Amino acid sequence: MIEVFMVTFSELNSRIVHDYVAKIKNEIYEEEYYNPFSETFYLDEKRFLLALKPQKWTLLHECIEDSILDGLNYALKKNGYDFYERIYRDFDIYGVKYVQVVDELRGTSHCDYLISKYKEEVCPRLVPSIFNILFSDRSTMRQFNRIVADHISKLSEKEYPEYLKKDGVMKRNNYWPKWLREALNRREQGHCAAPGCQKNLTGMLANGNEQAIDHIVPLNQGGVNDPTNLQMLCTDCNQDKGGNNDYTSDMYSLYW
Structure with missing residues (x-):
């Protein structure tokens, strides 16, 4: 008997997921106002291993997580503590326990704390939900892999x-x-x-x-x-x- 694990959008906020799906698609297709994957994609040892042998956490999972965290980091640097409430909201939706700070204690250390918390406790649930929707679209998978292939094709066997x-x-x-x-x-x-x-x-x-x-x-x-x-x-x-x-x-x- 095959055991199939189901994820419902009653426990994962569907608006957050679909907003990120649209953002990631725009990055894959290099739509205006988004950082295209063709410019932000990179290969390191972990990604080479993912490219070599199929694993359940894929290259796209990696890129989705990077896009989320880079976006949050940029928003925190640009808007400062005005953006904290957005992250607190996401923590509440995903049932993450966190520490808030008073105004005079807000700063870089708390920003780092929020990003780390988001990566450790939100991304493991949010990223697979985004991936599931994107993976169902084969044309988007082809476009994403054309970007990956452009990087691979420039490498030397030596x-x-x-x-x-x-x-x-x-x-x-x-x-x-x-x-x-x-x-x-x-x-x-x-x-x-x-x-x-x-x-x-x-x-x-x-x-x-x-x-x-x-x-x-x-x-x-x-x-x-x-x-x-x-x-x-x-x-x-x-x-x-x-x-x-x-x-x-x-x-x-x-x-x-």
């Missing part, structure tokens, strides 16, 4: 031999865990994600259709093994797509 197969190309991950296959099947609603296909892959309605995990942005174009860069295709579409195309689709099965 400098990063443990991560790269050759210049600008990540090593291929050859094992896909069960939780990942189940997640992709749920997102794809049991159908091939290629444009114009939509073959049923569950084996219930269309016996004999095999499935394959595909890199949306191919490895030889700077793609990574992060779950955000993966989709489920039928074997025919996977073979047709090859390593030179980064297409996906916005097609999903109707409920009725």
Whole structure:
């Protein structure tokens, strides 16, 4: 029996989550008034490991958390204690216990305390909720991974031999865990994600259709093994797509 954990927006404030979803999407698509991920994205050892092998905390989780904390830090520096009430409100919504300070004690140390508290006690619940909504949109995942690929494609194997197969190309991950296959099947609603296909892959309605995990942005174009860069295709579409195309689709099965 597969155990599925559900998160309800009755316990997570839906307005906060959806406001951040809109903000992150604007950053991914480089909309005006937002810091684009193409300028703020960076690679360090932790992110290289995420790019090399699929994990439940993904590259996008990392970027979402950075965006949230950078935004809060900027607002605190710009508005000072006038912004404290906004953070206190979020703490109250998420049931976080915190210390308020009187006016004469407000300052840098309290700002650092608020950011640290937000990262430790709010982000672990807020970030996955934002991720869940964004991950369901394959086109946004493709755009995000084009940004990641732009960084990967500029790297040399000599400098990063443990991560790269050759210049600008990540090593291929050859094992896909069960939780990942189940997640992709749920997102794809049991159908091939290629444009114009939509073959049923569950084996219930269309016996004999095999499935394959595909890199949306191919490895030889700077793609990574992060779950955000993966989709489920039928074997025919996977073979047709090859390593030179980064297409996906916005097609999903109707409920009725």
